[in-house]
Amino acid sequence: MKYLVTGSTGFLGSHVAAALRARGHEVVAFSRSEGGDVLDREAVARAARGCVGAFHCAGMVSRDERDAEALYRVHVEGTKTMLAGCKDSGVKRVVVASSSGTIAIGEDPDHVATETDETPIGIIARFPYYRAKLFAERAALAMNERDGSFEVVCVNPSLLLGPGDARGSSTEDVRLVLERRVPAAPPGGASFVDARDAAEGMVLAMERGKPGERYLLSACNITLREFTARIARIAGISAPAAIPMPRVPHLARAGASFVDRALRRVGAKLPVDPVSFEMAQYFWYASSERAERELGWTHRDPNETLADTVRDLRERGVVWPEPEHEARA
Secondary structure, three states: OEEEEEOOOOHHHHHHHHHHHHOOOEEEEEOHHHOOOOOOHHHHHHHHOOOOEEEEOOOOOOOOHHHHHHHHHHHHHHHHHHHHHHHHOOOOEEEEEOOHHHOOOEOOOOOOEOOOOOOOHHHHOOOHHHHHHHHHHHHHHOOOOOOOOOEEEEEEEOEEEOOOOOOOOOOHHHHHHHOOOOOEOOOOEEEEEEHHHHHHHHHHHHHHOOOOOEEEEOOEEEEHHHHHHHHHHHHOOOOOEOOOOOOOHHHHHHHHHHHHHHHHOOOOOOOOOHHHHHHOOOEOOEOOHHHHHHHOOOOOOHHHHHHHHHHHHHHOOOOOOOOHHHHHO
16 A cells, blocks of 8 residues: 655654555655655645544654744644645545643653553643644644544654664764763653554554554663663663752753753753753653554563663764763762
């Protein structure tokens, strides 16, 4: 069959395209690098002509608050336009790549979020990227037709890791650990999944997902202390210091900004930006039980994902470790 894939040269989109081709399907690649624009309804409609379905993986990743308007435009307006273009061309079913961050973020380390959890809007509102993803997800699901003439399914992967992140949009935190730029592990918790497995989840959602529903994909929920320690063990480097750090979500950004400004006066800077430091105060734990039950989705060993991520970053020459004496300092 023939499928449209937006964001086909991105981290997730490239793996979705590969998964489709491995099944013998024809892929219509659509990306900015190839002249495609999800904000151009007619261009989407032309690309989608003759496709039985589409995968919307295009997007913009940024933690910079100054990009809030651009994030909204690409994710919310881009998703609406892309779906409208697909509808114009007679595409019957679209799988939209959302994020676990529209559901699974909180302050309770014992809570693992599911698709039925209430939206933690008070936290999400602090981060433009996740705010845009949430509004895009809601807009996408609202375009389902009750008569089944147009169906939309959302897939919500957690942090994407694994090989092939050419733009560094998801594996940046791993790179920082490898370069010994993380002096101590923050007190929060992360959830991650292999991009290759997330791509399989997208394809399974096309085949078996229920219209109007969303599916969380996660392979591992882990404290950031253990996350950084695992990366260090796999990479054969020293782990960030196990310094007890108090959780101060609402003060973290302001405190980090103050320290960053002070450091810049002496020609230095924080290894992690203030927004990322605040994000690291929360727990992003997600359950993929629904995807496993309804889609038949499975994932590989999380340690394999971490090992492949480390190897890929090193092989592509992305990692530039500091001299050991600088790292200790």
